[in-house]
Amino acid sequence: MPTGQALHDARTLLLDAGRRVLSSDGAGALTSRAVTETSGVAKGVLHRHFADFDDYLGALVGEERRRIENIEPLVADSASAAVTDVLEQVFTPTMLGLASILITRERLRRRLQRDGSPEVPLFADTTSVVADVLAAEREVGWIPEDADIPALALTLVGSAHLLYVSAGDARPTRDALDRIVQSILP
Missing domain, CATH: 1.10.10.60 (Homeodomain-like)
Incomplete structure (x- = not known):
């Protein structure tokens, strides 16, 4: 230019x-x-x-956090379909790349943590969105009343992340993601 x-x-x-x-x-x-x-x-x-490259990365993460916080299931005919849809929307190449950066750059991660929380940004946001979906599914009877929503959300997000990371450049199929979600949901 x-x-x-x-x-x-x-x-x-x-x-x-x-x-x-x-x-x-x-x-x-x-x-x-x-x-x-x-x-x-x-x-x-x-x-x-x-101000510096970490400031730039922080702005990218901030935009990604806002995108994740606004995700809602587009498919909601079952608990697994809704959760699968949300996870599929979350795990984009941008999110996965930024998550990798946050995992390896402790100073940046600490700077972006909210309220001194030890959670990793983006993963914490995703877990919150999935927990909200699970809570809504519990209200309609798709998830048992006694289900541990925070533990389920954390397990679903961690498992989905591992699936996406292990797929490398190829995105996992929706069926592969849905099989994992179904195996975790009560």
């Missing part, structure tokens, strides 16, 4: 570039250079909008 040319919404341009890098090349490829090259802007533009 030529010097002196006005950028409209450079912050969004940079965040979109980070998501593209995560989706195409994974967490290991997400660097400030990759972001600026993908967005087509000078490196100084990144530093003008973010």
Whole structure:
């Protein structure tokens, strides 16, 4: 991008570039250079909008948290279908890449934890969304009254994460995810 040319919404341009890098090349490829090259802007533009690269990553995580918090099941004809649908919406290449970064970058993870919670951001958000879905399913009678919703949600999220990570570049099929969900739900 030529010097002196006005950028409209450079912050969004940079965040979109980070998501593209995560989706195409994974967490290991997400660097400030990759972001600026993908967005087509000078490196100084990144530093003008973010204090440092952790600040940039924090903004990406913040947007991903908001996306996850707004997920609702699109399919709700059974408990397993609703949970499978939510997990399928959660585990995108962007989420998986950011989760990997959060697991390995303790300083960033601590900075993004809410209220001093020891939970890993994104996973905690996903667990909360799944717990809400399970609670709603309990109200309609799909989940037993005595079910331990927090434990079920944590187990479902952890199992789904392992399924997605072990699939590598290939996304697991909905059937594979649904089999895991059905095996966990009471």
